[in-house]
Amino acid sequence: MEPVDVRVEVLRPGRTIELVEARLTAGGRTIVIARAWLAQRTDTAAIADSAFPRLPEPSSMPVEDLAVVWPGAFVASLGARRRQAEPGRAVAWLSTDVPLLEGEPVSATAAALGLVDTTNGTTPRLPPDRVAFPNLDLTVHLFREPIGGPVGYDVSVSFGPDGAGLTQAVLHDAEGPFGTSAQTLTLRQR
Structure with a gap:
């Protein structure tokens, strides 16, 4: 294992939705880029459901x-x-x-x-x-x-x-x- 560097940046700021990016670099080379859309959570428990069948x-x-x-x-x-x-x-x-x-x-x-x-x-x-x-x-x-x-x-x-x-x-x-x-x-x- 070699040392790595992680840089996190907000690409699109927002009050209810924002886009965040993390870059992992090793030896000066970007090896992983991860992006996540972060959305404000609200209470939808009363309608929560899925059509996907459950696994055994x-x-x-x-x-x-x-x-x-x-x-x-x-x-x-x-x-x-x-x-x-x-x-x-x-x-x-x-x-x-x-x-x-x-x-x-x-x-x-x-x-x-x-x-x-x-x-x-x-x-x-x-x-x-x-x-x-x-x-x-x-x-x-x-x-x-x-x-x-x-x-x-x-x-x-x-x-x-x-x-x-x-x-x-x-x-x-x-x-x-x-x-x-x-x-x-x-x-x-x-």
């Missing part, structure tokens, strides 16, 4: 060792339960005991977002030794804040005919769906 309880799904397919300490730290309907289509629950920032408290939202990038590898359409499919981006939309604990995914992966793909997921916690994610993929046959 984690305990009803088989334990999966994702490290069999994917190398690395991060993947090895994951606890996973997964049910795959077909290549590129699965439901899963993931968790980790490794804190997002060692010795620092983080919100349930930050902890959930720390896991969301794994949706792309949760249900590959083809084995990674046949095709690489790194994501170019990650977009997350939340309609409520997660409560913490394992993060559930209802994941679909699509490969197009010209080197592009898409991973989409509905995100869940123990109370049900809380948002969606999408990742643009670049496909590279091996």
